[in-house]
Amino acid sequence: MSADDYVRRVLAKYAVNVSGAETAGNLLYPVLQHWAGQFLVRAEFSGSLSKGTAVTLSTDADIFISLSSATPDTLANIYNTLATAVASAGYPVKRQNVSLGTNVNGYKIDLVPGRRQSSNGNDHSLWKDRSKTWTKTNIRTHIGLVANSGRTEEIRALKIWRSLHGLEFPSIYLELAVIEALRNARVGNVASNLSLVLDYLRDSFVGARFVDPANTNNIISDDLNLTQKQAIAQQAALSRAKSTYDQVIW
Secondary structure, three states, X not given: OOHHXXXXXXXXXXXXXXXXXXXXXXXXXXHHHHHHHHHEEEEEEEHHHHHOOOOOOOOOEEXXXXXXXXXXXXXHHHHHHHHHHHHHOOOOOEEOOOOEEEEEOOEEEEEEEEEEOOOOOOOEEEEEOOOOEEEEEXXXXXXXXXXXXXXXXXXXXXXXXXXXXXXXXXXXHHHHHHHHHOOOOOOOOHHHHHHHHHHHHHHOXXXXXXXXXXXXXXXXXXXXXXXXHHHHHHXXXXXXXXXXXXXXXX
């Protein structure tokens, strides 16, 4: 078996059942509709499912909840009342950062509430619960960038690596790092490209600055502290020193 074949076999092992994840996510729609009422613009699958980067070790599906710019609540209250609504409907709730994690029929679902910044367009304001502040972003910009990058296999491989080694590494940050690491690499060489990504994480990642492609004021690389970045670099060095790919991801 070639190295590429091995990595793709691991990717298949952790492939998300898209139909099942969407069916589970759709069960939450009545809860979301009741919670948002007249201010609901749409609730749509986004994140890794739309980007083609989902793996079963992390979230199975993300649902982005777009609220009208006329929504009167504060962003903090939007986030908090959504958590209450989901819990009251009998689903577990895990407060994350801009999202709330839950589980439906064994599928891990992340809910991301955002308020439109104008009466049209896709720019939204999101609450960042960890820092108790807000940020602007555009989910569709993120989806387009990642889905069309030609690097979705390598992103999925690195998400598996992240989970197997217990690393804190937010997905959009991870995705941007992979795209940067493979800027001049050949598309399709998934195993050797994974090595290039590990090289980048080992050698260049800690000091690199990553900016939200949908908001230049949002510095993605600030979402991890120095210790967390160093942990990623150190694990990349350890993984890169392994002689076979089955010692890197499995």
